[in-house]
Amino acid sequence: MPTNEEVYNSIKEILIEALACDDDEISEGATLVGDLGAESIDFLDIVFNLEQNFSIDIDRSELFPEDILTNEEYVQDGVVSEAGLTALGKRMPFMDLSTFSNDPRIADFGNLMTVGDLCKFVVNKTSSAEEAPADEAPADTSFAEEDE
Numbered sequence: 781m782p783t784n785e786e787v788y789n790s791i792k793e794i795l796i797e798a799l800a801c802d803d804d805e806i807s808e809g810a811t812l813v814g815d816l817g818a819e820s821i822d823f824l825d826i827v828f829n830l831e832q833n834f835s836i837d838i839d840r841s842e843l844f845p846e847d848i849l850t851n852e853e854y855v856q857d858g859v860v861s862e863a864g865l866t867a868l869g870k871r872m873p874f875m876d877l878s879t880f881s882n883d884p885r886i887a888d889f890g891n892l893m894t895v896g897d898l899c900k901f902v903v904n905k906t907s908s909a910e911e912a913p914a915d916e917a918p919a920d921t922s923f924a925e926e927d928e
Contacts, residue, residue, distance in 0.1 A: 782834070787902050790833050791895065798825040808896035816895075830898075836905045843893070843901070845871050849886055860884035874900035 782790070792806050799816050812818040818826070827838050841847060845868060848854050854864030865881050875897045880888065 781906055782903075784899065784903060787834075787899050787906075788895075791830070791899055791902065794826060794829045794833065795895065798822050798829065806895055808894060808899070810895050811891050812893050812895065812898070814891040830902060834902055834906055836902070838905070842871070849889060855886060858886050860886060860889075872901075874904055 788808070792803070795801065795806055795812075795816060796803060799818055799822055801816050805816060810816055812823075812826075823843070827840075827843065830836065831838055848864060848867045848871065849860070851864070854861055854867055860868065860880075865877060865884060868875075869877055875892060877892070880892055
């Protein structure tokens with residue numbers, strides 16, 4: 781099982797390649813869409829490389845919860861309901877949804893995922909079979925040795 785630092789460094793390389801960005805642009809807090817400019821086609825490349833690099837299978841709904849965000853039970857007038865936030869939290873325990881929950885507009889959801897969130901997701905996927913249930917985020921969330 782890779783260490784947090786190994787996961788971070790591998791993901792950093794994947795993002796540099798997929799997004800044609802510079803090393804110094806990537807930090808744990810950088811958002812994939814807003815800060816690094818990821819587009820939907822880039823996510824195909826990123827997911828493929830994560831699967832290959834870490835020998836994991838990633839279901840599209842694990843990172844892209846369209847089924848929740850398009851469900852009338854969870855969304856009204858472009859705003860995610862309390863039940864929807866609960867469903868997102870269960871599906872995506874690796875993401876901090878606290879800020880989003882204050883103003884849960886669907887239009888803002890795509891810009892939430894950070895490099896650190898992606899690292900937590902991969903650590904959870906690589907360790908869940910051995911150590912923790914899939915719906916629990918790992919306790920240690922420090923990834924980069926030096927996060928500038």
